Amino acid sequence: MDFATLLQMLDATVRLATPLLLACLAGLYSERAGIFDIGLEGKMLAAAFLSAAIASVTGNVWLGLMAGIGASLLLSIIHGLASITFRGNQLISGVAINFLAAGLTVVIAQSWFAQGGRTPQLSGDGRFSSVTLPFAETLRDVPILGPIYYELISGHTPLVYFAFFMVPVTWWVLYRTRFGLRLRAVGENPAAVDTAGVSVVFLRYAAVGICGVLCGIAGAYLATALQAGFTKDMSAGRGYIALAALIFAKWRPWHALYACLLFGFLQAMVLRSDVVERVLGFSLNGQFLDVLPFILVVLLTGFVGKATAPKAGGEPYVKER
Amino acid sequence: MPKWADVILIPLISILLAAILSAMVILAIGENPWAALKLMVDGALGSTYGWGYTLYYATNFIFTGLAVSVAFHARMFNIGGEGQAVLGGLGVALACLYVPWPHWSVALLGATLAAALFGAAWAAIPAFLQAKRGSHIVITTIMFNFIAAALLNYLLIGALKVPGSMEPATAKFPQAAHLPSFQDMFNWGDTTMFRGAPANVTFFVAIAACVAVWALIWRTRLGYEIRSFGHSESAAKYAGISPTKIIMVSMLISGGLAGMMAINNVQGEAERLVLNAVEGAGFIGIAVALMGRSHPFGVFLAALLFGFLYQGGAELALWTSIPRELIIVIQALVILFTGALDNMVRMPLERLFLAMRRA
Numbered sequence: 080m081d082f083a084t085l086l087q088m089l090d091a092t093v094r095l096a097t098p099l100l101l102a103c104l105a106g107l108y109s110e111r112a113g114i115f116d117i118g119l120e121g122k123m124l125a126a127a128f129l130s131a132a133i134a135s136v137t138g139n140v141w142l143g144l145m146a147g148i149g150a151s152l153l154l155s156i157i158h159g160l161a162s163i164t165f166r167g168n169q170l171i172s173g174v175a176i177n178f179l180a181a182g183l184t185v186v187i188a189q190s191w192f193a194q195g196g197r198t199p200q201l202s203g204d205g206r207f208s209s210v211t212l213p214f215a216e217t218l219r220d221v222p223i224l225g226p227i228y229y230e231l232i233s234g235h236t237p238l239v240y241f242a243f244f245m246v247p248v249t250w251w252v253l254y255r256t257r258f259g260l261r262l263r264a265v266g267e268n269p270a271a272v273d274t275a276g277v278s279v280v281f282l283r284y285a286a287v288g289i290c291g292v293l294c295g296i297a298g299a300y301l302a303t304a305l306q307a308g309f310t311k312d313m314s315a316g317r318g319y320i321a322l323a324a325l326i327f328a329k330w331r332p333w334h335a336l337y338a339c340l341l342f343g344f345l346q347a348m349v350l351r352s353d354v355v356e357r358v359l360g361f362s363l364n365g366q367f368l369d370v371l372p373f374i375l376v377v378l379l380t381g382f383v384g385k386a387t388a389p390k391a392g393g394e395p396y397v398k399e400r
Numbered sequence: 401m402p403k404w405a406d407v408i409l410i411p412l413i414s415i416l417l418a419a420i421l422s423a424m425v426i427l428a429i430g431e432n433p434w435a436a437l438k439l440m441v442d443g444a445l446g447s448t449y450g451w452g453y454t455l456y457y458a459t460n461f462i463f464t465g466l467a468v469s470v471a472f473h474a475r476m477f478n479i480g481g482e483g484q485a486v487l488g489g490l491g492v493a494l495a496c497l498y499v500p501w502p503h504w505s506v507a508l509l510g511a512t513l514a515a516a517l518f519g520a521a522w523a524a525i526p527a528f529l530q531a532k533r534g535s536h537i538v539i540t541t542i543m544f545n546f547i548a549a550a551l552l553n554y555l556l557i558g559a560l561k562v563p564g565s566m567e568p569a570t571a572k573f574p575q576a577a578h579l580p581s582f583q584d585m586f587n588w589g590d591t592t593m594f595r596g597a598p599a600n601v602t603f604f605v606a607i608a609a610c611v612a613v614w615a616l617i618w619r620t621r622l623g624y625e626i627r628s629f630g631h632s633e634s635a636a637k638y639a640g641i642s643p644t645k646i647i648m649v650s651m652l653i654s655g656g657l658a659g660m661m662a663i664n665n666v667q668g669e670a671e672r673l674v675l676n677a678v679e680g681a682g683f684i685g686i687a688v689a690l691m692g693r694s695h696p697f698g699v700f701l702a703a704l705l706f707g708f709l710y711q712g713g714a715e716l717a718l719w720t721s722i723p724r725e726l727i728i729v730i731q732a733l734v735i736l737f738t739g740a741l742d743n744m745v746r747m748p749l750e751r752l753f754l755a756m757r758r759a
Contacts, residue, residue, distance in 0.1 A: 117538065161740035165747070170477050170538050172740030174686060175732050182728030183425070189723045190429035196723060319542055326539065366550040373543035381529040381540065388536065 082223075084354055086230040088347050093235065094305060095350070096343025097242045098123065098297045102321035103328070103335045104242075104249050105293035111253065111330055112286030113266035113391040114162055117173035118154065119294055120318025121180030126151040126298025128184035131198040131309035132191065134205040140303050143205070147302075148295030154180065155291025163283045166395035177318075185311050198302075198309040207236035207304040236304040238296060245293070249332040262286055266389035269396040279396050294318075316369075323376040326386045342372045401753045411691060411698075411738060413745050418733035425729055431722055439719060440712025450711060452582055452597020457681075458707030459599070459664045462606040464685025465703050466613050467658035469694040473617055474650035475630040480526060480541025481658040482682025483548030484519040488659025489666045490552065491518030493560065493673035496573040507577040511667050512605065512660055519659015520652040522548060527651030531644040537651070545682070556675055570673040579668045600668035609657065610696040616653075617696075626650050658682060680728075684710075687731050690739040706731070 102119045109116040126147035134143030154176050161172035185196040192198055215233035218225045253259040265272045265282045273279050301317075302309045320342055328334035348355050349368045356362040380386035423433035444454045464481045471478035478484075491514035501507035526540035556568040580601050582594035617623040629636040629646040637643060665677050684706055691705070692698025713727035737745070 115538075117542065157736070160744075161736070165741055165743040167740040167743055168477075169740075170479075171686070171690070171735060174479065174683075175736035175740055178683070178728050178732035178735065182725045182730075182732055185723055185725035186425065186429060186729060189721070189725075193721075196725070316546060319546065322539065323543065364554060366553050370543075370547045370550040373546050377525070377529070377535070377540060377543055381533050381535040385534060387534065 082226070083230075086226055088344075088351060088354060089231050090234075091347035091350055092340060092344040093231065093239060094343075095346040096339045097235075097239045098300050098305065098317055099321050099324060099342055100242045100336060100339040101238075101245070101293050101297035101300065102318055103324045103339050104245055104332065105290040105297065106322055106325045107249065107328075107330055107332060107335060108262070108286045108293070109290035110325065110392055111266045111389055112262050112283050113269060113389055113394065113396070114158070114283055114287055114290075115169045115173065115388075115393045116158065116287075116290060117170060117322060118158055118176035118318075119290075119321055120314050120316065121173075121177035122151040122154045122291060122294035123298035123301065123318050124177075124184055124312070124314040125154055125180040126295040127302035127313055128180075128188060128198070128298075128309045130295075130299035131201060131302035132188070134201055134303050135192075135199045135308065138203070138205050140201075140205055140207055143303055144296065144299045147299035148292050151295030151298060152288065152291040155287050155294075159284050159287040162395060163280055163287070166397065169393055169395075181312065184309070188309065188311075196311045201303060201307045205303070206307055207238060207300075209234045209236055210240070236300070238300045238304055241296065242300075243336070246332050246336045253332065258285075263389075266391055269391050270399075273396070273398060283396075297321075320372050323372050326380055326388075327372075327376050329380075329386050330389060345371050401750050405749060405753065407693060407698075410742070410745050410749065411693065413749075414737040414742070415691065415734065417745070418730065418737045421733050422726070422730045425726070426722065429722065431720060436716055436720065436722060439716055440708070443715025443718075444708045444711040448582075448586075448593040449595060449597050450715075452594035452599040453711040453714075454704070454707040455582070455603050456597065456599040456664070456669065456707070457710040458703045459603045459606045459668075460661050460681040461684050461688045461703035461706045462610060462700060463661035463664070464658050464682050465688030465692060465699040466609055466685075466696060467654045467656075467682075468685045468689035469692065469696070469699055470613060470617070470626075470650055470657065471654040472689055472694045473623075473630050474626045474646055475633075476530070476647065476650065476654075477538050478523065478541055478651065478654045478658075479538055479686065480523060480544050480655070480682070481685045482678055482680065483541070483545035484522045484655040484658035485661045485678045485682050486545075486548040486552050487522040488515035488519040488662035489673050489677050490555070490662075491515045491659060492662040492666045493570050493573075496577040496667060497570060500574075501576045504577065504579055508579060508601070508605070508663065508667075511577070511663050515659040515662040516656035517659070519662075520656040522659070523651045523655025524648070527648050527655075530651075531647040537647075549676075552673075553675060556673065560673065568675050573667065573671045577667060578671065579663070581668070598669040600664065602664040602668045605660075605663065607700070609660065610700050613657070614696040622649065658685070684731060687734045687738070691734055 102123055106116050106119050129150035130143040130147030133146035134140045158172050158176055161167040162169040188196045188198060212233035215229045219229045261272060261277055261282055265279055269279045301313055324338035324342055327338040345368050349365045426433040426436050444450045467481050468478055492511045495511045495514035526537050526544055529535035529540050530537040560570045562571045582599040586593040625641045626646055629641055666673055688699055688702040688706055691702040709727055709730060713724055716722045717724040
């Protein structure tokens, strides 16, 4: 494999890892605060639909992004109501949200655009365009580093940079701020946080809200940057792969980045099966590569290692009386 | 709160809320909910043909609903019904294709056993990881759904495909494995009922499964252990009940029941194994179990309702511009209101009953 092809593969990895990373960080905030969220998939899907719909109607992708975040936040609020206010089962709520998004997006898309459950193709300002970083053109001819800078680092949509920027930000928020300490504490021992006079309900809603915003951006990225418009079920299990990555990373932000890059690379291998076949000399089954993240997680965090979730995860907090 | 309120009133209010929201969705996309409901009732219950489909779908949902229920009794959430049903289909296909059955009744027995074994095997690994390694059963069973789909896809374009055919499906099962459909059974000379509908003898197997699960949960020592483990793990442990055993056994039963769905859709209807044969029935089992309060009789009623919704929804998609996905929305609302937002209905009702008792 030559250098240019390798760069192309890595470039695809970055693009495919971005939605996984955003969703994974979204799940990280929520689960670190003790709210399991298997509704990442549904929130991404709802955001993908509404962002594409608004972007196609208004022709402005930023309005689309806002709408996508709004859709995802709305589902987050439902999840918060069910799992924080009404102390319901968080997993069941997540399942309901996934189905709600899977059904509603198609029903609304069909009645709105009448194109078989999809939105019109986006073009021009309806999509995120790629950003050329400073000096990318001039440095292009520098050997090795030039192409890496030009091909791999420059030339992505703003959301990609945002996603990667969110990794250090998340680390800083979780481990270097008062809010982060409380957030982690509320996922381990909410009673202690409550005793200290900090509102468990507020912290958990805040975490669920951040999760909604990040999932919204992930979904908008799918429909307005990675692809040009919404298609039925376009999140295609990415929310679950993000969950797998979160477990793989044992709920830590930097490790989440590595896990998402790994899973993004696997998806890039499916996309460029021709390259894989040329390098390996035989073709890998695309189906197998698709589910390899799940197999890896089951093997490595189930049989070989161990991944322990935040202790209070999944349990509604009931104040003692 | 009196028991009847817990068992009947709360589910009814939850379903009513789900129905009202569904009607609002239909209204919002510019259709008439009342007309839609009438169309659904006509299509699903207006003829023996419609009933034949409704009962066929209901049979699937009884199995997956029971599967989720048994796991619920041990306080476990088995989202893997979908994958377990896929594997059950594989078991049925292998049993029907490679064993020369003399008569359909023996074939039914053999295929049921194969389906249950394959489904249980697919549930065994997540159960083991939950019991021994602390991996969360919900996450592992979700992952196993994806792995099952990939595995089936791999087999149907490879080893199990009919040579020379382009279609990802197995060969048709031999005639001896054909299960009597309702059309075969309810046929008196000039009046043929259920003509062309896929409901078959499996419906009665499903009813038997309901009775068996009821007996298991409420009339055996094992069922008692499962329920006590579900109510309080620490108390069950203290009473000498092994958590590993309960987790493994209840998940194996759950997986087996989900797998048994395949005798209906694979052996009874398609008579060969095709891609995506389960069609989300594993997930509908969640809604059915929640609505049926994990009781076999409740599951039976809820499965009938969802069978009606499924067949009615197909008719809607046929005659109006309402897409089939509306059923997924209704399913989501049922799960939301009867499962996650249960306390939203329960809390005010409890207060109401308390106030009434004081008065």
